Amino acid sequence: MRAAVAVQYLLPHRLLSRLVLWAARCRWRPWKNLLIRRVVAAYEVDLGEAAVEDATAYPSFAAFFTRALKPGARPLPTAAQAIACPADGRISQAGAISAGRIVQAKGQAVSVAELLGDEAAAAPYAQGQFVTVYLSPRDYHRVHMPLAGELVETLHIPGRLFSVAPFAVEAVPRLFARNERLVCHFRGADGPFVVVLVGAMLVSGIETVWSGVEVPPYASRPNGRDWQGQGIRLERGAELGRFNMGSTVIVLLPTGPARWGDLVPDQPVRMGQTLGNVTDVAKTSVDS
Incomplete structure (x- = not known):
């Protein structure tokens, strides 16, 4: 090591x-x-x-x-079924969820149930799709909606704060399920989806647009909040939260028609660019 x-x-x-x-x-x-x-x-x-x-x-x-960008700096997709990149950064991994596990890095995987902190909540994603975007210190640090959706619930899960830089992701087993994180469940037109904001070494805060500062305080036990019926609906491309310092965003899509485009590890991406489509057949997936 x-x-x-x-x-x-x-x-x-x-x-x-x-x-x-x-x-x-x-x-x-x-x-x-x-x-x-x-x-x-x-x-x-x-x-x-x-x-x-x-x-x-x-x-x-x-x-x-956590600076804002000029209006129009990140154009959104025009296609109604396009999946928008949630943040500036680089693709860490993307592809199919296999037997309820996502690829963390080559040779490393993590279970969706552990990542979400809930076995039942993970069930819809057992054979779904995922994408992980790593934000470095140079990137724009606001996180946006990949699809339009209504906020259903959040779960703040306690954990460590390992670095999420590529060298650590490749070496620390189950890193994303070990770090402090905020799991955000949404209900969209084509089914549920999840956006996970993963904390990291020297990340001094995670905020959301609906609740303000979420981390810190750091959690001592999982803390869930039910947002159903409160009318918190965000359009595709709308800001949902932000990181103070670099970190990682993971998007999970359920079993169904959602597929990614030609994404490869370490590929630079910008918030709003099209990552895939909720109806198209897959072209390729990232080599695990």
Whole structure:
């Protein structure tokens, strides 16, 4: 096991993330401007597409990291049945769910039941489809709806905060089911679907548009909330939440006609681009 992975088992994940939370929300101008400039330079962040292009105008590093984009910067699909990419980033894996398990990385898999924290909730997805998008520090960090849907329930599941960078995903067994995460269940026109927001090392928060800050506080036990009948319906492409720092989004679609296009691991993607279709026959799936 490489040292960078081995040390993560020993690190105080939540303490480190709380320290990042404080640092990211500090409004002292010299500090927040130093952090922003260093990230912009290190990761070649394109502020030309941001609603606010002046890096020093953000009140905190967290505000910069969750920055909005200019209107029209991420065009949505025109086809009614297209599945929109939920976030900027890179494809980690995508394809068919086999026997209730998704591919985490080559040689690594995780069960849908464990990922969702509920055996019954996982049943519709046993032979469905999934896509995992990894967000790096350079990416736009708001998460959007892949399809239109009504929020049914959420489940905040406690866990560790391993890095979700590719080297860790390839080395840590069941990483996505071990990390703290927020599972969001939706009901769409073509059936249910799930969007999972996976926390990660130094991610200081997960927020949703319907409930505000969800993480922290970090969970000590699973915490579910029933949203049925509250009229929370989001259109395809609408913002559903955001990460403070890089992380991962996993979309699960049920057994049925949904298929992906030509997606390959490490492929760059942008929020809103067409990833597949809920009626088309599959062309290819990512090599596991």
